[in-house]
Amino acid sequence: MTSPLLAGFGLGLSLIVAIGAQNAFVLRQGLRKEHVIWIVAICALSDAILIALGIWGLGALIEQADWLLVVVRIAGAAFLTWYGVRSAVRAARPGKLDADPSGRPVPLGTAIATALALTWLNPHVYLDTVVLLGSIGATYEDARWWFAAGAISGSIVWFTALGFGSRLLRPLFAEAVSWRVLDALIAVVMLAIAASLLLGL
Structure with missing residues (x-):
């Protein structure tokens, strides 16, 4: 059997x-x-909390609460649509790399609120962390918390690499066209996920 931590x-x-x-x-x-x-920190900590809740047994409860998933789906779709439209507007009227279209940096409070919304209003996050990881982790019985530790470590490694490693791509995004393409792709991803959430109701 594979090591619970590595699995x-x-x-x-x-x-x-x-x-x-x-x-x-x-x-x-x-x-x-x-x-x-x-x-x-917000993304990794949120994942850690959700994974722990899944291992603890909340996944089984959520699977029974169909109405809760419906509420989260609608709220998540609404938020993702709003964010997708904003990204599309940025793609049409790109600003400089270090500023939003209005010429000002994103305030810390806005960035934190967006990160929290993209995490906690996304039903896929619950299905992946609480339900799926929780269900698989339960199969490890007494070693399930080692499984949870491994999953949480994976989350920390990924978000740290993505957040701090992405700056290596800054030379590529020095040109406005690169930034426009990224925002266009983000808009497509956001709107596609929003549509999939609504179609899944």
Whole structure:
């Protein structure tokens, strides 16, 4: 049997690495070098809390609460649509790398609120962390917390690498066209996820 720690790390990392709203936001903030440590900490800590809740047994409860998933889906779709439209506007009227279209840096409070919303209003996060990881972790019985530790470690490694490593791509994004393409891709990802959430109701 695979080591619970390694199994948790591998599965957790594979789920988190997939392109999504949360990763797109972390990438964008990393490229801008704005509030990166806060964003990375919020995303990693949120994942840790959700993974722990799943291992503790909340996943089974959520699977029974269909109405809760519906509420989260609608709220998440609304937020992602709003964020996607904003990204599309930025793509049409790109500003400089270190500023938003109005010429001002993103305030810390706004960045934190966005990171929290992209995490806690995204049903996919609950399905991946609480339900899926929680269910698989339960199969390790007494070693399930080692599985959780591995999954949490995977989350920390990924968000740290994405947030702080993305600055290596800054020379590529020195040109306005690169920034326009990134914002356009973010808009597509956000709107596609929002549509999938609504279609899944």
